[in-house]
Amino acid sequence: GAGVSQTPSNKVTEKGKYVELRCDPISGHTALYWYRQSLGQGPEFLIYFQGTGAADDSGLPNDRFFAVRPEGSVSTLKIQRTERGDSAVYLCASSKTGTGYEQYFGPGTRLTVT
Amino acid sequence: RKEVEQDPGPFNVPEGATVAFNCTYSNSASQSFFWYRQDCRKEPKLLMSVYSSGNEDGRFTAQLNRASQYISLLIRDSKLSDSATYLCVVDTGTASKLTFGTGTRLQVTL
Numbered sequence: 001g002a003g004v005s006q007t008p009s010n011k012v013t014e015k016g017k018y019v020e021l022r023c024d025p026i027s028g029h030t031a032l033y034w035y036r037q038s039l040g041q042g043p044e045f046l047i048y049f050q051g052t053g054a055a056d057d058s059g060l061p062n063d064r065f066f067a068v069r070p071e072g073s074v075s076t077l078k079i080q081r082t083e084r085g086d087s088a089v090y091l092c093a094s095s096k097t098g099t100g101y102e103q104y105f106g107p108g109t110r111l112t113v114t
Numbered sequence: 115r116k117e118v119e120q121d122p123g124p125f126n127v128p129e130g131a132t133v134a135f136n137c138t139y140s141n142s143a144s145q146s147f148f149w150y151r152q153d154c155r156k157e158p159k160l161l162m163s164v165y166s167s168g169n170e171d172g173r174f175t176a177q178l179n180r181a182s183q184y185i186s187l188l189i190r191d192s193k194l195s196d197s198a199t200y201l202c203v204v205d206t207g208t209a210s211k212l213t214f215g216t217g218t219r220l221q222v223t224l
Binding site: 033035040041042043044045048056059091102103104105106107108 | 118122156157158159160163201203211212213214215216217
């Protein structure tokens with residue numbers, strides 16, 4: 001079946017602009033996660049949704065970052081007033097439910113802020 | 115101290131060699147443990163879960179030592195296709211989020 005998909009695959013934006021990154025999880029997966037991976041580092045947790053609600057947003061670095069999942073399926077990560085330090089690969093993962101189930105990752109969106 | 119620590123490598127080994135990776139974690143409340151594999155410019159993929167009793171999947175063996183907060187991965191008879199970055203991953207259980215190490219890069223050569 002279809003895996004996790006993310007769009008766009010690459011995004012180049014200017015400092016100060018607003019960006020939206022989209023994640024389409026595996027059908028039927030109630031848990032959805034966003035991670036950020038910088039070069040030479042492991043993925044870093046940003047936010048976790050169980051259904052429509054954000055169950056844990058402790059990894060969001062500041063209030064420029066926001067994510068939604070209004071219908072419990074597709075999620076959008078929104079970054080306002082982008083900074084060069086936001087440049088990274090943003091990975092989305094989904095699982096059947098939360099704890100204990102394998103997380104399946106999408107291919108990521110490579111964000112470059114110039 | 116980082117939550118999950120790994121030797122970044124790279125480990126350069128010839129085909130057929132046995133190689134071992136180690137990882138330590140700081141949160142004694144951690145419940146679930148994994149090794150993920152990540153190829154260059156690709157997403158992480160689950161290689162195997164790690165259980166207290168140890169587990170084996172073909173050429174791969176994972177061990178967990180809760181007392182020492184230590185996880186290991188052993189790869190026997192290395193193949194060229196094993197070349198990748200191996201990420202040690204810990205789930206705190208209650209938080210449902212994964213904490214990743216920085217990864218250990220393996221390069222298997224002819």
